[in-house]
Amino acid sequence: MPKAYVFTRYGGPEAEALVERDRPSPGPGEVLVAVRAAGVNPVDWKQRTGHRRPGGEPRPLPAVFGNEAAGVVVETGAGVTGFAVGDEVFGNPVDGGYAEYALLPVAVTARKPAGLSFTDAAALPVAAATAYDGIRQLGLPEGATLLITGAGGGVGVAAVQIARDAGLRVVGVASEGKKDFVESLGTVHVPSGPGLAERLRAAEPDGVDGVFDLVGGETLEEAASVLDDVTKLITGADRETVAKLGGTGVERARTAAVLDEVGRLAADGTLRPFVTRTFPLDRAGEALRAVEDGHARGKIVIEVAA
Template sequence: MARDPARVVPGMRAITYSQFGSADVLELTEQPDPHPGADVVVVRVRAASVNPVDWVVRQGYLEGVLDTQFPAIPGWDVAGVVEQVGLDTPELQVGDEVYGYVRKDWVHGGTFAELVAAPVRTLARKPASLSFEEAAAVPLAGLTAYQSILRSGVREGQTVLVHAAAGGVGSFAVQIARSLGARVIGTASEANHDFLRGLGVEPVAYGDGLVERVRALAPQGVDVALDYAGGDAVAASAQLLAPGGTITSITDAAARTEHGGHYVWVRPSSADLEALGALIDAGKVAVEVGQVFDLADTADAHRASETRHGRGKIVVRV
């Protein structure tokens, strides 16, 4: 039956799910357009990207840490154009090209949609040198790398060990650490060693004998170990620290509770996004996009992310 045009509520296309589960719960639906709050702008989404946390949340594993309101629109990374502004948003104007990590206090109005309401604290102007697809690949992974490096106090002349150096977060971290003048050793599969060498990183293979391989490169130990891999990375790092060294992890709280280091949960930050953008536009940090999907195929984008294969971020074009 045709709808009465007079009764149609304006809506946008969005990916939603109404229960936890596999990627099969994701569907393309029509949802009400979001509205700007006092310190919120509405962004016309040009691209979003998939992060592992997206499907971890979708599966229900973070319920209690991040509550979900159904139907939920997933996604936190965004690049797009400001379409509406709130009552007090002097930082941004209609027409500004922005990117951001739009994490809110609960999971509901995410970025896999034509429009997203984004607090201004979550956004910054898009790096001029990036396409929208490239910009969407940066915020969560780039901020995680940037904030963990800041927390660790990485500085010129230090030796930094990065676990999962070719991954989404690790590939940003090695470049940021190099921009600070650090020597970087990175763990990765051998298939990614040439990629890391191209970033100025000394690669070492995962697996048995990792501690010995790193120690051969850094007999005096490493000043900072950054764990983006999980597993036994923190335990291995503890054997490799130089006196006064620091372990920082985004996966294992033992870095803080057992080794006096840091456990980092990434936060939205306009200032940090601006700093990242400056590094990108200066040519010090490159962005790699692995695959691009259309909005209607977001479930396939999630499935591709869940395989944990391939290099570069998975992006959804809206």
């Protein structure tokens, strides 16, 4: 039977397990994909703890981990047009991507560009798409200065590159250990940690034109201190704090059109997913720990099949 990595209850890592399950069957508007790779994101372990989007329903347990997947279509559901068996695709799974087979709704599924690997494609549906949506939401003019917190993580790395492609000057907050990495992307690096606000004011005495936060909490508060226009303050990590500061969360489009665009950017070399580590499915727990500890550089991907 096909394997999947799941959480059997809400809680910590002890709730995780590699299990066998029946091969899913696609419903209307869905395709069944033989998964080749699945991206790992902070939201994955947060969902294990019981986190869900506002208004979202609790997932039936056991629940499969993973919100990004790339693979090959093996079956299509009723009413599906534009996709056929054998197509190479990537998107946001219905019920988790850390599995040998996953269901993808065609509304958030795109064809994988021929020159893009499955591993790189699996890094796009959450991280790169969130970055793309956030940069478009801010709408800063060419030449403006954008501050990105968490610039060395999966979403941050994508946001830096998309912002630079849009003609923005980028200030990236990341740990001292990621300094060389984020500077290689063309950012002005500011070390994270206590005293951030003081370091930001020293680096940017005239302030910044926008803040794209990917950390939340105190980091978000200190980043906001160097921004005059709170309408240009967004977060992908902490909606409660950003609301108190007068900003907003990232408004996710969640469309196939956005996936098509980030796939194009990745295929032409404008956007490098920077997959820094890969793990097989039977070591999915290690992949999650690498992200859950908060120090991962770039993207981590589970490679499910060759």
